[in-house]
Amino acid sequence: MSLNNIKLFIKNKKALFGAVILLLLLLVAIFAPLIAPYSPHQVDFAPSLPPSSTHLLGTTSLGQDIFSQVIWGTRLTLLVGFVTGVITSIIAIMVGLIAGYFGGWIDDLLSMITNVFLVIPGLPLMIILAAYITVKSVVPIIFVISVTGWAWGARVLRSQMITLKSRDFVKAAHVVGEHPLRIILFDIFPNMLGLIVANFFGAALYAVLSEAGLAFLGLGNVNAITWGTILYWAQNNQALLLGQWQWMAVPGMLIAILGTSFALLNFAVDEISNPKLRR
Amino acid sequence: MRYLLRRLGFLLFTGWAALSINFILPHLMPGDPAQVMIAKFQGRLNPQALKALSDAFGLTADKSLFVKYLEYWQRIFSGDLGFSLTYYPAKVTEVLADAIPWTIGLVGLGTIIAFTLGTLLGIISAWKRNSPLADILVPTALFFNSIPYFWLSLLMLYLLAYQLEWFPLGGGFDVFAIMGIWDKVGSIVYHAILPLTTIVITAMGGWLLTMRNNMMSVLADDYIIFARAKGLSDRRIKYKYAARNAILPSFTGFSMALGFVIGGSLLTEVVFSYPGLGYILYQSVISLDYPLMQAIFLFISLAVLLANFMADFIYAILDPRVKEGGE
Numbered sequence: 001m002s003l004n005n006i007k008l009f010i011k012n013k014k015a016l017f018g019a020v021i022l023l024l025l026l027l028v029a030i031f032a033p034l035i036a037p038y039s040p041h042q043v044d045f046a047p048s049l050p051p052s053s054t055h056l057l058g059t060t061s062l063g064q065d066i067f068s069q070v071i072w073g074t075r076l077t078l079l080v081g082f083v084t085g086v087i088t089s090i091i092a093i094m095v096g097l098i099a100g101y102f103g104g105w106i107d108d109l110l111s112m113i114t115n116v117f118l119v120i121p122g123l124p125l126m127i128i129l130a131a132y133i134t135v136k137s138v139v140p141i142i143f144v145i146s147v148t149g150w151a152w153g154a155r156v157l158r159s160q161m162i163t164l165k166s167r168d169f170v171k172a173a174h175v176v177g178e179h180p181l182r183i184i185l186f187d188i189f190p191n192m193l194g195l196i197v198a199n200f201f202g203a204a205l206y207a208v209l210s211e212a213g214l215a216f217l218g219l220g221n222v223n224a225i226t227w228g229t230i231l232y233w234a235q236n237n238q239a240l241l242l243g244q245w246q247w248m249a250v251p252g253m254l255i256a257i258l259g260t261s262f263a264l265l266n267f268a269v270d271e272i273s274n275p276k277l278r279r
Numbered sequence: 280m281r282y283l284l285r286r287l288g289f290l291l292f293t294g295w296a297a298l299s300i301n302f303i304l305p306h307l308m309p310g311d312p313a314q315v316m317i318a319k320f321q322g323r324l325n326p327q328a329l330k331a332l333s334d335a336f337g338l339t340a341d342k343s344l345f346v347k348y349l350e351y352w353q354r355i356f357s358g359d360l361g362f363s364l365t366y367y368p369a370k371v372t373e374v375l376a377d378a379i380p381w382t383i384g385l386v387g388l389g390t391i392i393a394f395t396l397g398t399l400l401g402i403i404s405a406w407k408r409n410s411p412l413a414d415i416l417v418p419t420a421l422f423f424n425s426i427p428y429f430w431l432s433l434l435m436l437y438l439l440a441y442q443l444e445w446f447p448l449g450g451g452f453d454v455f456a457i458m459g460i461w462d463k464v465g466s467i468v469y470h471a472i473l474p475l476t477t478i479v480i481t482a483m484g485g486w487l488l489t490m491r492n493n494m495m496s497v498l499a500d501d502y503i504i505f506a507r508a509k510g511l512s513d514r515r516i517k518y519k520y521a522a523r524n525a526i527l528p529s530f531t532g533f534s535m536a537l538g539f540v541i542g543g544s545l546l547t548e549v550v551f552s553y554p555g556l557g558y559i560l561y562q563s564v565i566s567l568d569y570p571l572m573q574a575i576f577l578f579i580s581l582a583v584l585l586a587n588f589m590a591d592f593i594y595a596i597l598d599p600r601v602k603e604g605g606e
Contacts, residue, residue: 014417014418014421017418112292115289115293116292116293116296116297118538119293119297119538119583119584119587120293120296120297120300120538120580120583121537121538121541121542121579121580121583122538122539122542123538123541123542123543123545123546124541124542124545124560124575124576124579124580125300125576127545127560127564127572128301128304128572128573128576129304131564131567131572132304132305205425209425209427212427212429212430213427213428213429213542213546216427216429216546217546217549217561217564218565219564231427231429231430235433240433240436240437240441241441245437248430248433248434248437249434252426252427252430252431252433252434255425255426255427255430256422256425256426256427256430257425258425259424259425259426260418260421260422260425262425263421263422263424263425264418264421267417267421267488270492274496
């Protein structure tokens with residue numbers, strides 16, 4: 001990312017908006033102990049209270065403060081999104097760059113594997129995987145989402161690699177006799193940074209939505225506090241039928257907002273690194 | 280022809296891979312799933328069900344993994360997928376057969392409507408860029424694309440079915456009424472409206488964005504500028520020149536999108552108690568009905584592979600270049 005790109009990034013309304021939302025949520029996650037009035041596990045309030053000044057979002061059927069749960073839930077939800085995004089990106093970068101750079105049978109093999117993972121539907125596979133594993137923390141969930149989610153990025157990066165490989169500056173580096181690893185890391189990689197960043201945000205969006213879906217089905221660790229598990233408990237205690245609609249509405253809306261910020265950043269970075277999409 | 284043969288080869292290969300993953304997963308997991316289940320269902324399952332269970336996992340004899348693998352294929356080709364534990368004594372294939380039409384109807388119709396609407400809006404948003412309407416379309420699409428399917432389903436169910444009582448609270452049709460054929464069709468349509476709307480709303484955004492970006496790239500190409508210079512009508516440039524070329528990448532991205540829609544529909548079905556595959560997958564997961572779970576995964580994978588093959592087929596018709604070879 002050159003200085004010019006950073007300027008473009010700030011001028012891009014979508015990028016700025018997405019970054020501001022993400023920053024706000026990050027601050028909430030970091031300062032959760034200061035913002036949340038109670039511990040998210042504390043159960044000594046009256047159950048099913050409506051929203052009030054002492055309990056902004058009311059209490060759960062077990063008598064936990066929903067607002068505190070939502071605030072603390074920001075941490076684990078963001079963590080799952082980021083860590084999964086990073087792992088997914090690393091797999092995608094390795095597979096995509098190696099396949100695209102070396103070509104030949106290596107490319108054939110890796111592309112075949114990529115295409116298989118691209119075509120096998122993610123959520124059913126995740127459900128099956130999560131059902132077999134005993135889930136005691138978020139680690140297996142991160143694993144399950146990463147395993148099923150890397151293929152799209154690998155495919156995009158591979159085709160970008162193939163385009164860049166035929167550029168003159170890469171050919172020149174080749175002729176000079178530079179080591180392939182050096183060419184990949186120092187000549188090609190910087191030119192793909194935009195695409196990689198865009199891909200990371202796409203993967204993070206996928207991770208957050210998948211985590212919520214799995215948690216909702218009761219396949220996550222339902223005792224860890226994420227926005228997904230809050231929704232799971234809300235649904236299992238029939239929050240909507242008991243008139244506790246805010247228990248359901250707020251965490252879901254926050255997932256959508258976090259997802260939108262990832263999506264905005266994904267879209268904007270794509271727009272900045274691909275001049276054809278601007279204008 | 281070469282292109283289609285290659286796609287067919289890929290179809291067979293991915294089919295083999297998906298079925299093998301389906302076989303190998305329970306064997307990779309720590310502990311023996313059959314033992315875990317037998318312990319879990321102790322006293323609740325009758326001897327036949329236990330027998331079916333141990334057959335399904337090849338528990339009976341100490342066979343090698345490879346022999347079990349061959350037997351697995353044998354069972355698939357003979358269409359014998361064992362007994363469901365949740366719906367015992369129903370066979371897995373019978374449970375599947377009841378659920379499949381519901382899901383295919385819902386996902387199929389949802390995908391077609393979302394694809395058509397999203398693509399059309401994508402064309403508009405690229406064509407009229409910098410107009411307020413088109414500018415608002417992109418962030419809106421990004422937002423709807425980020426909503427959890429099941430959450431939107433729950434809210435719609437609560438507002439439109441529970442509060443306003445405009446729609447039924449769930450199910451595929453009214454099971455208690457005695458109806459003629461047309462009343463039944465009406466009842467099915469009535470029950471499908473809410474789940475279908477959820478799927479269309481959340482799936483549409485992705486198609487809109489794909490189409491918009493493709494369209495933007497195409498509009499920058501020389502032949503569009505030339506078409507303008509020739510004085511062709513806007514309408515002709517928009518649909519015959521730009522959109523026709525821009526729609527092609529939508530088909531290559533089909534596999535990924537379809538995977539998303541299916542995942543989302545499964546959750547939507549759970550919320551609406553819609554009697555399709557998602558609902559029985561959920562039932563099988565909460566009651567650890569491994570044979571049924573495996574069979575559903577098997578069917579969904581094969582259906583997606585086939586749908587992809589069809590998308591490739593349409594792609595070849597739309598873009599004659601791929602038939603001649605090359606990517």
